[in-house]
Amino acid sequence: xxxxxxxxxxxxxxxxxxxxxxxxxxxxxxxxxxxxxxxxxxxxxxxxxxxxxxxxxxxxxxxxxxxxxxxxxxxxxxxxxxxxxxxxxxxxxxxxxxxxxxxxxxxxxxxxxxxxxxxxxxxxxxxxxxxxxxxxxxxxxxxxxxxxxxxxxxxxxxxxxxxxxxxxxxxxxxxxxxxxxxxxxxxxxxxxxxxxxxxxxxxxxxxxxxxxxxxxxxxxxxxxxxxxxxxxxxxxxxxxxxxxxxxxxxxxxxxxxxxxxxxxxxxxxxxxxxxxxxxxxxxxxxxxxxxxxxxxxxxxxxxxxxxxxxxxxxxxxxxxxxxxxxxxxxxxxxxxxxxxxxxxxxxxxxxxxxxxxxxxxxxxxxxxxxxxxxxxxx
Amino acid sequence: xxxxxxxxxxxxxxxxxxxxxxxxxxxxxxxxxxxxxxxxxxxxxxxxxxxxxxxxxxxxxxxxxxxxxxxxxxxxxxxxxxxxxxxxxxxxxxxxxxxxxxxxxxxxxxxxxxxxxxxxxxxxxxxxxxxxxxxxxxxxxxxxxxxxxxxxxxxxxxxxxxxxxxxxxxxxxxxxxxxxxxxxxxxxxxxxxxxxxxxxxxxxxxxxxxxxxxxxxxxxxxxxxxxxxxxxxxxxxxxxxxxxxxxxxxxxxxxxxxxxxxxxxxxxxxxxxxxxxxxxxxxxxxxxxxxxxxxxxxxx
Ligand SMILES: Cc1cc2nc3c(=O)[nH]c(=O)nc-3n(C[C@H](O)[C@H](O)[C@H](O)COP(=O)(O)OP(=O)(O)OC[C@H]3O[C@@H](n4cnc5c(N)ncnc54)[C@H](O)[C@@H]3O)c2cc1C
Numbered sequence: 279x280x281x282x283x284x285x286x287x288x289x290x291x292x293x294x295x296x297x298x299x300x301x302x303x304x305x306x307x308x309x310x311x312x313x314x315x316x317x318x319x320x321x322x323x324x325x326x327x328x329x330x331x332x333x334x335x336x337x338x339x340x341x342x343x344x345x346x347x348x349x350x351x352x353x354x355x356x357x358x359x360x361x362x363x364x365x366x367x368x369x370x371x372x373x374x375x376x377x378x379x380x381x382x383x384x385x386x387x388x389x390x391x392x393x394x395x396x397x398x399x400x401x402x403x404x405x406x407x408x409x410x411x412x413x414x415x416x417x418x419x420x421x422x423x424x425x426x427x428x429x430x431x432x433x434x435x436x437x438x439x440x441x442x443x444x445x446x447x448x449x450x451x452x453x454x455x456x457x458x459x460x461x462x463x464x465x466x467x468x469x470x471x472x473x474x475x476x477x478x479x480x481x482x483x484x485x486x487x488x489x490x491x492x493x494x495x496x497x498x499x500x501x502x503x504x505x506x507x508x509x510x511x512x513x514x515x516x517x518x519x520x521x522x523x524x525x526x527x528x529x530x531x532x533x534x535x536x537x538x539x540x541x542x543x544x545x546x547x548x549x550x551x552x553x554x555x556x557x558x559x560x561x562x563x564x565x566x567x568x569x570x571x572x573x574x575x576x577x578x579x580x581x582x583x584x585x586x587x588x589x590x591x592x593x594x595x596x597x598x599x600x601x602x603x604x605x606x607x608x609x610x611x612x613x614x615x616x617x618x619x620x621x622x623x624x625x626x627x628x629x630x631x632x633x634x635x636x637x638x639x640x641x642x643x644x645x646x647x648x649x650x651x652x653x654x655x656x
Numbered sequence: 657x658x659x660x661x662x663x664x665x666x667x668x669x670x671x672x673x674x675x676x677x678x679x680x681x682x683x684x685x686x687x688x689x690x691x692x693x694x695x696x697x698x699x700x701x702x703x704x705x706x707x708x709x710x711x712x713x714x715x716x717x718x719x720x721x722x723x724x725x726x727x728x729x730x731x732x733x734x735x736x737x738x739x740x741x742x743x744x745x746x747x748x749x750x751x752x753x754x755x756x757x758x759x760x761x762x763x764x765x766x767x768x769x770x771x772x773x774x775x776x777x778x779x780x781x782x783x784x785x786x787x788x789x790x791x792x793x794x795x796x797x798x799x800x801x802x803x804x805x806x807x808x809x810x811x812x813x814x815x816x817x818x819x820x821x822x823x824x825x826x827x828x829x830x831x832x833x834x835x836x837x838x839x840x841x842x843x844x845x846x847x848x849x850x851x852x853x854x855x856x857x858x859x860x861x862x863x864x865x866x867x868x869x870x871x872x873x874x875x876x877x878x879x880x881x882x883x884x885x886x887x888x889x890x891x892x893x894x895x896x897x898x899x900x901x902x903x904x905x906x907x908x909x910x911x912x913x914x915x916x917x918x919x920x921x922x923x924x925x926x927x928x929x930x931x932x933x934x935x936x937x938x939x940x941x942x943x944x945x946x947x948x949x950x951x952x953x954x955x956x
Contacts, residue, residue, distance in 0.1 A: 316682015413921050415860040438922040482683035482927040484936065489922070546949055598910055605943040605950075606769045606804075614803035616768075616812070624805045627939060631917035631925060631932075640918065641870050 281566035283350070291354050297327065298362040307363050308620060311486070312612045318487050319365055320444030321372075325399030328355065335373045335397035338381050342389055343397025353526055353569045360530035363622075367487055368441050370527060372402035376449045379466070379518045383506045388468065392447070406436035406450040406469070406492060413438075414642055416451070416515075417461035421494060423452040428501050430454070432467065432475075432494040442478045442490040445471050450494070454509050464511040468503045469494075484628045520577035522637055524568040525589030529561040531633070532593040535626045538619035539600045547603050554596055561589040580651045587643035590633040597626040657706045658715045664701050665723045673698060674930060677726035677772075677808045683927045695727050695775065702729060703746040710736060714889060717835040721842025724930075724937060726808055728772045730839060734832040735780040739789050742822045747777035750792075751832075752813050754783055762796075762817040763788045769944070773799045773811035781815060782827045789822040790815065806940030829945070833898035836945050837905035838889040843941065844909045845882050847934035851875060851916040854931075858921070871919055878912050903951040906942035913938040 283291070297303065303324050310319035328334040329343065337352040338344025345351075356374070360366050377396040380388050395401035412419045421434025432452050442448070448469045455463035471478070475497030481489035506514040536558050540551055564585040571578050600623040601608045612621025634640040649656045665673060676694045702708075707716060713733055720729065728748040735749035750772055756765030765781055773779070779797070781788045790797070796818040799811045852875055855866030866872050885908050888894065888901045913935040917924045924931030945951075 314682075408922065411859075413860060415862075418861075480683075482681070483925040484927065484932040485925065488682070489926070546953075550949075594914070598914060601805075601939050601943060602907070602910065602948060605947040606810075606940070609802075609805040609940060609943075611803040611805065617803075627805055628936075631914070631935065632922070634918060635921055639921070641868070644870065 281563070281570070283354075287350060287354060290351060291358060294328075294333065294355055294358045295362070297331075298324070298358060298364070303327070304362075307365075308612075310365055311363065311620065311625065313486075315613075316482075316488075320368055320441070321399050321402055322364070324364055325369060327399075328359075329397055329399030332397070334369070334399050335377060335381075335393070338377070338393060338397055342381070342393035343395075349521075349569055349572045353524070353566070357526055357530045360527055361534055363534065363620075365486075366527060368402050368444060371404050371441055372396050372445070375405055375518065375522055376403035376447075378521050379449060379505060379514060380468075382517055382521075383514050385502070387502060388505065392468070395446070401446045402441065402444055404439050404441045404445040404448045404471075406439050406448045408438045409435055410437050410491075414639055417464070417512075419451055419453060419464065421450070421452040423454050423465060423467065423499070426498060429503075430467070430499045430501075431496045432469065432499060433496055434494050436492045436494065437481065438489045439492065440487050440489060442471060442492060443480075447471055448492075449505065451511055451515075452494075461512045463509050465508050466505040466511040466514050467499050468505055469497065469499060473497065485632060486625060486628070519638075520568065520572060520579070520582050523582040523586040524572070525561065525565040525582075525585030526569065528586075528589035528593040528633055529558065529565040531626070531629075532558045532561055532589065532596045535593070535596045535600060535622060538622045539596065539603065542607070542618050543603050550599065550603065554599060557592045558596065561585075561592040564588050580647060583638070583643040583646045583650075586638055587640050587647070591640060593626075593633050594630040597623070597630040601627055657709070658712055658719055661702065661705050661707060661716065662719055664705060665719070665725075669698075670723060674724040674933060678933060679807045680927070681807065692775065695772075698725070699727060699729075699748060708732065708736065708746060713831070713835055714838045714894070717838035718842040718886070718889070721839035721844075721941075722846045724843060724846065724933065726937075728776050730832070730835050731771060731776075731780070733835065734827065735778070735789070737831055738780060738782070738787055738824050738827055739822050742789055744778065748772065748775065749778045749780055749789075750776040751827075752779045752781045752815075754781070756781055756784055756788075756815070758786075758788065758820070761820055763790065763815055763820050764817055765815045767813045767815075769802065769810045770799075770813045771811075771944075772809045773813050774801070774809070778821075779813065779815075785826055787824045787827055788820040789824070790818045790820055794818050804940070806936050808937075808940060810940070830895035830898040833902040833945055833951075834889055834894045836941070837885075837894075837898070837902040840902075840905040840909040840938070840941060841882065841885050841889055843934065843938060844885070844905070844912045847909075847913045847916045847931070847938070848875070848878055848882060850930055850934065851912075851919045852879075854920050854924075858923075865919070874915060875919070878915065881908055882912070899946075899951040902945060903948035906948050906951075909938040909942045 332345040335344045336347045423430040423432050450467045450469045454465040475495050477493040479491045568585045608623035610617040611624045648654045672694050731751040732749045752767035752770045754765045754767035779790050796816045798814045802810045858865050916931050917935050920931040
């Protein structure tokens with residue numbers, strides 16, 4: 279199913295590309311990928327530029343800083359940002375995950391409070407789900423939210439989240455009750471960061487962006503900061519998941535790395551490149567199928583799992599193939615004066631392992647397709 | 657000899673050796689000086705235990721890979737084969753591969769990805785019809801460290817009319833390739849062991865993740881591939897197939913370390929976890945003597 283864009287959408291894509299190709303924007307993007315070790319960029323001028331135009335969260339209502347456009351225009355912005363190398367985690371966490379959840383499930387007060395800043399590219403947010411002992415099995419999370427007057431106190435440890443140092447608030451999953459079904463009893467909270475009761479410690483990793491370990495030490499949260507219903511966070515997650523798992527981010531990354539690989543590959547790699555090219559094209563089609571489903575209001579979990587698995591595995595394959603085909607040259611980091619393609623291969627290689635883990639690991643997608651699509655016994 | 661060297665690497669030294677050439681990125685930890693000291697100490701130890709003799713070098717290379725040794729030993733063994741008459745003593749030598757101009761006893765070349773250039777005593781400049789041994793530290797030589805995925809000690813080295821102390825013919829790469837393949841087999845086995853340990857201990861959904869056949873079968877499959885690759889490198893006929901064997905070991909190293917990352921989940925990405933170290937080292941080491949497709953071209 280080839281994505282068919284209207285002439286208006288094609289025109290819009292060109293406008294987005296023109297903005298992202300401006301010299302100052304390109305310089306800022308290059309700079310953000312060459313920060314001193316141990317530092318990383320947060321929101322950039324380019325986010326604020328897009329925000330001012332109402333494009334950053336273009337599918338949100340105008341009163342919240344969007345333009346009231348559809349998910350298709352949003353996906354065009356996301357795809358082009360990644361193709362042009364804008365570091366995307368800060369945007370995807372703030373707008374695509376947290377902001378989107380608030381837009382879909384939040385109260386009017388929550389929307390008024392949080393969405394305009396996110397849409398303008400002035401504030402961002404992060405996601406506190408994983409814990410030291412809780413990864414794939416999110417249902418077993420241990421962070422507790424205990425009633426305290428008309429609110430709650432949160433206690434627990436959250437790890438492998440990103441961008442805490444740039445975030446104003448977080449979407450945090452905590453247990454409000456226990457029962458026979460472990461994912462019942464989870465509630466989602468909008469938690470201010472940088473306040474009393476949260477301690478953030480960096481957890482350094484091989485990619486350009488650090489993880490954080492966040493200790494919630496009895497931070498107090500009001501009743502008005504619950505997103506969705508108490509004990510019913512799973513509902514919110516299920517509603518938001520298809521937006522997170524379109525695979526579009528991964529297919530755009532794969533395209534970007536492959537374009538550079540094609541430019542730098544020595545003769546003799548044609549067959550391999552042709553295979554990768556077909557995979558990347560298929561990845562993009564799977565991603566856009568999910569966008570089309572969302573556009574029609576018919577999210578499909580099997581399509582989402584397929585797209586997440588296929589696109590992330592493809593992006594990883596392209597990144598590892600670049601080292602195989604280009605050899606040592608591919609390893610030069612953006613900070614090396616002789617780096618080829620601005621160091622995109624090194625960055626992609628170090629980012630690759632995370633792609634098939636975050637937002638639902640490959641094995642979890644395989645399990646879902648095996649049981650739900652193929653009907654194999656679980 | 658290999659057994660004594662294996663004992664040398666056991667215990668407290670092991671974690672230091674794994675990071676003996678891994679420069680930290682924002683996370684602090686040991687300084688470069690600490691790491692350089694570890695490397696000097698390991699060099700003394702290896703030389704003292706007979707590692708430069710060149711006997712049993714394939715087993716030694718596999719052992720070095722398994723402890724993730726990083727240093728000039730494998731290059732030095734190749735240089736000693738190439739310049740059997742040079743008086744190298746126990747000095748470390750780096751191979752510098754590149755195209756060069758030579759005239760009247762001097763050499764000019766630009767060589768990239770030269771290992772440990774800042775701490776060797778000699779360079780063996782190779783890659784053309786003949787090979788040149790030059791003394792490190794000569795003012796005509798400039799070095800610059802690469803910023804790269806492996807975060808190791810790889811340098812660009814420029815030689816500008818550098819005096820040559822000894823000439824030799826072209827390198828016969830077979831020995832170096834088999835040793836590099838053995839090194840990769842050792843590294844791959846170590847990464848696999850790390851993954852197996854984690855699969856036994858990490859629990860999700862109420863049981864060890866390794867209880868899922870999706871992971872256990874994959875681990876079993878990898879262990880069989882490593883077994884096969886090990887037989888290839890130790891085969892008496894290995895040097896007859898050196899390039900192809902190295903290409904296979906390189907592909908396997910990248911595959912296994914990538915899967916080791918997957919099995920470790922986000923924890924494997926942490927700077928203090930060895931999974932990411934194996935992954936980055938495999939990337940650097942697997943293409944050090946050429947890419948698999950270069951190695952699989954018909955060899956002259
Ligand atoms: C780049 C990156 C960014 C992240 N950002 C965030 C964030 O912003 N916020 C946040 O809360 N978390 C974040 N995470 C954490 C992420 O949600 C977890 O990595 C994910 O849930 C998987 O958990 P885990 O890493 O602990 O792996 P584990 O769950 O421990 O799994 C380890 C391995 O076992 C496999 N496995 C587990 N169960 C099974 C099974 N039943 N059958 C077969 N295989 C199985 C997994 O697929 C994986 O390969 C991020 C992770 C990464 C890598």
